[in-house]
Amino acid sequence: QVQLQESGPGLVKPSQTLSLTCNVSGGSTSSSGSFWHWIRQRPGKGLEWIGYIYNNGATKYKPSLESRLSISLDTSKNQFSLKLNSVTAADTAVYYCAGENAASGIGSFDYWGQGTLATVSS
Amino acid sequence: DIVMTQSPDSLAVSLGERATINCKSSQSVLYSSDNKNYLTWYQQKPGQPPKLLIYWASTRESGVPDRFSGSGSGTDFTLTISSLQAEDVAVYYCQQYYSTPYTFGQGTKLEMK
Numbered sequence: 001q002v003q004l005q006e007s008g009p010g011l012v013k014p015s016q017t018l019s020l021t022c023n024v025s026g027g028s029t030s031s032s033g034s035f036w037h038w039i040r041q042r043p044g045k046g047l048e049w050i051g052y053i054y055n056n057g058a059t060k061y062k063p064s065l066e067s068r069l070s071i072s073l074d075t076s077k078n079q080f081s082l083k084l085n086s087v088t089a090a091d092t093a094v095y096y097c098a099g100e101n102a103a104s105g106i107g108s109f110d111y112w113g114q115g116t117l118a119t120v121s122s
Numbered sequence: 123d124i125v126m127t128q129s130p131d132s133l134a135v136s137l138g139e140r141a142t143i144n145c146k147s148s149q150s151v152l153y154s155s156d157n158k159n160y161l162t163w164y165q166q167k168p169g170q171p172p173k174l175l176i177y178w179a180s181t182r183e184s185g186v187p188d189r190f191s192g193s194g195s196g197t198d199f200t201l202t203i204s205s206l207q208a209e210d211v212a213v214y215y216c217q218q219y220y221s222t223p224y225t226f227g228q229g230t231k232l233e234m235k
Contacts, residue, residue: 049225063223104183
């Protein structure tokens with residue numbers, strides 16, 4: 001069973017960069033055809049897909065975040081990361097990393113981390 | 123972007139009764155080449171990540187009780203819980219994965235009457 005765990009600082013100052021890492025166990029980030037996603041949930045709100053990285057390093061981002069966002073992959077550590085720069089209070093959210101099962105198709109999220117709250121505040 | 127709209131926003135159902143949640147997409151999520159609807163349903167309980175219940179609009183994820191069922195095609199979809207149990211109290215989301223950016227409905231809060 002694939003398990004994911006997010007880590008990163010809980011508090012980030014406005015205009016700085018939010019950096020989060022997702023450690024994957026029970027599966028491999030280098031598996032052929034695997035996609036790894038970041039999703040966020042603002043307090044009391046719904047779910048927002050942020051972007052994904054494919055096992056070959058190709059990425060796809062939500063257009064409204066693309067200018068500030070970078071997702072990277074470290075297959076040697078079996079982890080992937082998110083960097084969101086120039087953050088504002090609107091980026092305060094629980095950030096989830098998620099993975100897929102090939103049976104359910106690209107873009108469905110079978111496996112989720114527990115989520116990490118990132119608060120943007122001075 | 124494909125906009126997903128759920129109805130109702132909240133729903134109160136008695137124990138053992140049927141619960142029905144609707145989801146409408148702003149464009150079809152039926153992919154003609156494989157005749158599959160790229161639509162999932164998730165359940166989220168407080169303080170937990172979402173849990174995948176249904177994919178391809180009607181296929182239950184392994185381990186999901188058979189009281190949960192999904193139906194619909196194209197732009198209109200339904201999640202049905204045939205006999206509500208206490209542990210089903212949660213927020214339910216639909217999501218399209220037909221095209222990026224993947225988008226979710228606003229959520230439906232299901233409570234016990």
